[in-house]
Amino acid sequence: MSTAKELGLALCPKCHKLNNLTAEPQQCSRCHGMYYQRKRNSLQYTLAWNLAALLAFIPANLYPIMIVYQLGIGDEATILSGIGEFIDHGLYPIAIIIFTASIIVPLVKIIGLFVLVYKAHTGIRLKPDKHSKIYHILEFLGPWSMLDVFVVALMVTVVELGFVTSVAAGPAINYFTITVIFTMFAANSFDPRLLWDKKVATQEPLESDKMSDSLPNSLPDSSLGKKGYK
């Protein structure tokens, strides 16, 4: 199977138009946007955003995320102690949802992106089909960790009964939103095509044998992609 890069073509990330690569950055002939063949410094950017997200995740768990005032007395709760309260009250489904959205998803995203960057850089035990699926799952999960922020925002607004009961947001909420937004930036700056590039580069002899079998002519003719459609 030949790739667009091998034939000197580049795909516009915005309008998905193939262009002959003449210069980098290339201007798209359809939407006139400037772009690079691969996302530029993709792995470095991903690593940097990821590290920043990991750092912000520490204070997000240590500081209180929500402070409930009842008759003037404040009761602080961190993310984990809030989940503990749900379990005490027997609200298991909500406890599971909050735990997944605000602890598991950010952690899985950060660790998963670290692993992907490592694999794409070194090419050790790289399975591009599997790893690009993992990347899609990570990308999809991104916004769902904003759940806790929205819940706190709603609680602050709805439970506003003056002296009797009121809710305030703790300092952790800022760190938590920073974590979520940075992991989204990290996922956006990762380029899954690098995984396939690395695989082809590390398995060059094998891959070229296969290609010479399936592709007698080096030019992309009509027999090339027939199997691709479903």
Added chain:
Amino acid sequence: MNDKINTALFVACQQCDALFDKPRLKQGQLAKCNRCGSTLIERKVDSIERSFNWSLAGLILMLPAILLPLMGVTLAGQFHQASLFDCILVLIDRGFYMIACLVFLFAIAVPIVRLSGALYISYYFKFNRLKPSLLNFFRAYHHLDHWAMLNVFMLGIVVSMYKLLDDTELSVNLGLLAFIFWLICSTMSAAALDQDYIWDKLEKAFGEKEEQDEHS
């Protein structure tokens, strides 16, 4: 390296860069990459009509969804209710500027911009009034793809309702119904918009000049 490859005859997979012949699809068909399994090209059924109608409905529902109260709380004889717009005012009032900003951006501004963008594009396509500025507009529209979080906000409403149900009397208002419909409309209008079709049309309308320049 062959510089004379006719790029209009091929498509490349966005996820793994594999190269394929451009398939001719009927409405409702889609082509998948056989290396990584992601979608290459999809022709959606009745794309322009559907996205026009859904986004128009979404923009009409936007006002009640934002301004009508979502839910109310009764505790110790006191009643208080809040809408999405109150939410932002209260958050600013109490000094939580960052959350106020986020709720405004992800739950109000981005969905509205996306809905009106979809309406704008499908309006010009529906009445065949293509103009070159649509190229830039549609390119900018793609920047917002990841940042609409109405569905997450909906889950947030459900979770906080559970939380409040425990020790207060909770009342659900008309705003919640409008919000749910708004969520459905904006999701459907984003899903109905056929990007490949729109780009192809725009290229046919405005791409000829460029090609002539290249050939000469």
